[in-house]
Amino acid sequence: MRQLSLMWSGLRRLGRMFSGLPLKAKIGVVILAIYILVAIIGPTLAPFDPSATISGQSLPRGLTGTHLFGTTATGGDVLSQVLVGTRSTVVLGLITGVIATALSVAVGMTAGYLGGYADEFLSLVANVFLVLPALPLLVVILGYMPHSGEMATAIVLSALGWAWGARVIRAQTLSLRSRDYVAAAREVGESTWRIIFVEIMPNEVGLIAASFVGTVLYAILTSVALAFIGVADLSHWSYGVMLYWAQNGNAVQLGAWWWYVCPGLAVALLGMSLVLINFGLDEISNPRLRTNAASARIGHRAWRPTDPTPVIRESAEVTR
Amino acid sequence: MKFVLRRLVFYVVAVWAAVTANFAIPRVMPGNAVDTMISRFPQLSPQSLHALEAEFGAGHHGSLLSQYFQYWNNLLHFNLGLSVSQYPSKVSTIIGQTLPWTLTLVGTATVISFVLGTLFGIVAAWRRGGWFDRLLPAFTLLQATPYFFLALLLIDLLALHIKLFPFGQGYSVGLTPGWNGAFVGSAITHSILPALTIILTSIGGWMLQMRNVMLTTISEDYVLVAQAKGLPARRVVFSYGARNAILPNIAGFALSLGFVVAGALVMEIVFSYPGIGLTLYNAVTSNDYPLLQGIFLVISLAVLSAALLADIAYVFLDPRARGGEAH
Numbered sequence: 001m002r003q004l005s006l007m008w009s010g011l012r013r014l015g016r017m018f019s020g021l022p023l024k025a026k027i028g029v030v031i032l033a034i035y036i037l038v039a040i041i042g043p044t045l046a047p048f049d050p051s052a053t054i055s056g057q058s059l060p061r062g063l064t065g066t067h068l069f070g071t072t073a074t075g076g077d078v079l080s081q082v083l084v085g086t087r088s089t090v091v092l093g094l095i096t097g098v099i100a101t102a103l104s105v106a107v108g109m110t111a112g113y114l115g116g117y118a119d120e121f122l123s124l125v126a127n128v129f130l131v132l133p134a135l136p137l138l139v140v141i142l143g144y145m146p147h148s149g150e151m152a153t154a155i156v157l158s159a160l161g162w163a164w165g166a167r168v169i170r171a172q173t174l175s176l177r178s179r180d181y182v183a184a185a186r187e188v189g190e191s192t193w194r195i196i197f198v199e200i201m202p203n204e205v206g207l208i209a210a211s212f213v214g215t216v217l218y219a220i221l222t223s224v225a226l227a228f229i230g231v232a233d234l235s236h237w238s239y240g241v242m243l244y245w246a247q248n249g250n251a252v253q254l255g256a257w258w259w260y261v262c263p264g265l266a267v268a269l270l271g272m273s274l275v276l277i278n279f280g281l282d283e284i285s286n287p288r289l290r291t292n293a294a295s296a297r298i299g300h301r302a303w304r305p306t307d308p309t310p311v312i313r314e315s316a317e318v319t320r
Numbered sequence: 321m322k323f324v325l326r327r328l329v330f331y332v333v334a335v336w337a338a339v340t341a342n343f344a345i346p347r348v349m350p351g352n353a354v355d356t357m358i359s360r361f362p363q364l365s366p367q368s369l370h371a372l373e374a375e376f377g378a379g380h381h382g383s384l385l386s387q388y389f390q391y392w393n394n395l396l397h398f399n400l401g402l403s404v405s406q407y408p409s410k411v412s413t414i415i416g417q418t419l420p421w422t423l424t425l426v427g428t429a430t431v432i433s434f435v436l437g438t439l440f441g442i443v444a445a446w447r448r449g450g451w452f453d454r455l456l457p458a459f460t461l462l463q464a465t466p467y468f469f470l471a472l473l474l475i476d477l478l479a480l481h482i483k484l485f486p487f488g489q490g491y492s493v494g495l496t497p498g499w500n501g502a503f504v505g506s507a508i509t510h511s512i513l514p515a516l517t518i519i520l521t522s523i524g525g526w527m528l529q530m531r532n533v534m535l536t537t538i539s540e541d542y543v544l545v546a547q548a549k550g551l552p553a554r555r556v557v558f559s560y561g562a563r564n565a566i567l568p569n570i571a572g573f574a575l576s577l578g579f580v581v582a583g584a585l586v587m588e589i590v591f592s593y594p595g596i597g598l599t600l601y602n603a604v605t606s607n608d609y610p611l612l613q614g615i616f617l618v619i620s621l622a623v624l625s626a627a628l629l630a631d632i633a634y635v636f637l638d639p640r641a642r643g644g645e646a647h
Binding site for chain 2 (some may be wrong): 024120127131133135137139143224229230243249264272274275
């Protein structure tokens with residue numbers, strides 16, 4: 001009983017957090033939740049074996065009652081492939097997001113808090129990773145190991161995708177470090193780790209969340225692109241692999257739009273949900289981007305009496 | 321001075337990292353690049369085999385360190401080796417043939433996308449909440465769609481259904497590349513569709529960044545003062561607002577110029593466009609490691625030179641970067 005009520009209050013808290021989000025983020029969260037649900041139960045929902053073929057069929061068939069989203073050239077059910085492929089794409093995105101964000105937080109906060117030579121060195125490393133062209137490098141690395149699993153791909157994607165987040169988090173840590181409350185904590189004799197994790201990190205949750213969402217989007221788009229050009233394990237269903245087979249089966253030339261539109265739209269909708277969540281997070285952390293505040297129109301331009309006082313932006317810092 | 325020194329160290333380390341990654345990847349990866357190639361191309365001459373072994377360290381030609389120095393020495397003499405799939409062409413020749421295609425198409429598309437996106441961003445910020453501003457999320461959503469999916473859709477609609485544009489290759493079959501009307505015209509019509517896809521997918525980023533920085537800038541008091549003293553709106557928008565808000569966009573632009581060489585990888589594959597991205601892809605599928613490495617090196621160096629360009633632009637445009645107190 002007690003556990004049940006605990007669970008209930010936990011759910012209520014989640015619900016309250018959710019209702020506090022801006023509308024855009026709410027839509028994004030709902031779509032993402034659906035994707036995660038499909039990633040979990042998708043394979044049991046699939047009406048057909050995604051790899052099954054219909055003997056004798058050599059052309060893709062359109063939408064019918066049995067095959068709601070049509071079939072591939074060999075008779076594979078597109079709907080089943082989408083349902084089964086969701087898991088691999090979503091999981092790869094989330095794993096990469098977690099690993100890369102953990103790296104970003106570790107490097108960014110260490111560099112920002114310690115400063116000095118540690119900062120110089122870590123920023124240098126981050127900047128180098130930032131200019132390495134990720135997609136060609138991934139093609140080169142994964143081209144050498146063609147049958148690598150998802151985990152290897154996720155690790156390589158994370159290794160190349162942490163630098164941007166690290167830079168943003170470093171800049172924020174740098175500005176938080178000089179606040180009075182941090183100085184007070186230092187004066188009281190708190191340990192460095194406690195200051196970093198208990199005093200500073202909670203104030204960067206929004207930034208870390210945004211960086212996580214951005215990394216997941218990067219991982220999904222990049223992994224789909226990699227699979228599309230054939231640099232992936234093609235025996236394992238994912239959106240990218242579906243698109244690869246559609247491209248190789250000349251889906252566009254044959255007029256079999258369902259074959260590539262279904263997985264393509266699936267990726268686009270997933271990407272859209274992540275972008276919407278990030279819009280919402282932006283609005284939470286930057287009040288100036290909110291639109292619901294009172295505003296007046298003078299000479300075609302919307303003025304807002306509640307504009308907060310200008311904050312010194314470290315744009316030179318953030319963009320370099 | 322400290323700023324210049326810091327950037328200098330950065331470039332040295334970045335070039336070193338790119339070259340070393342290029343050297344290390346084929347040696348670290350499982351499988352032997354040379355064996356793969358021998359099995360694929362049994363007709364290779366002994367000299368080229370020898371050259372390959374030297375390049376990938378498969379034979380027993382000295383320690384790893386001496387191979388490393390040999391590799392640098394070759395690079396400094398622009399010796400990128402010979403291609404295997406298009407044997408015996410030099411890697412540098414192949415890159416020289418394909419690079420102009422990519423630079424022209426993606427370069428032009430990037431400039432158009434940047435200029436339009438920045439202008440749209442300015443308008444969206446100034447008329448905040450207007451119909452144009454509300455349209456903005458649609459453009460950013462285009463960024464969340466996989467690039468090649470959009471490209472396939474456009475090919476389906478504009479090239480196959482309406483037959484508005486030709487699709488595939490860089491020019492019509494049967495024409496010989498040269499500076500004549502037929503060829504140039506064909507090359508231009510073949511480039512419209514790929515360029516359109518690049519612009520559509522990248523414009524949202526410029527717009528959003530410009531809009532958000534511009535929003536913060538025009539809420540500053542000096543912009544209000546400029547408007548209150550009756551300056552024409554155009555002057556307030558461009559000389560007071562946009563001029564101060566455009567800095568992050570320009571830095572981003574210089575960086576994206578470097579990715580012009582790299583970012584077009586998928587586009588060129590979808591459109592079979594004869595640029596450097598398609599060549600990289602072909603090199604991967606045919607296990608042409610010398611070509612693969614050469615292209616990756618060129619891409620890395622292009623990105624680095626663009627970063628240098630961004631730095632120089634910053635020093636010119638941002639007094640804080642010049643003053644030295646900027647961090």
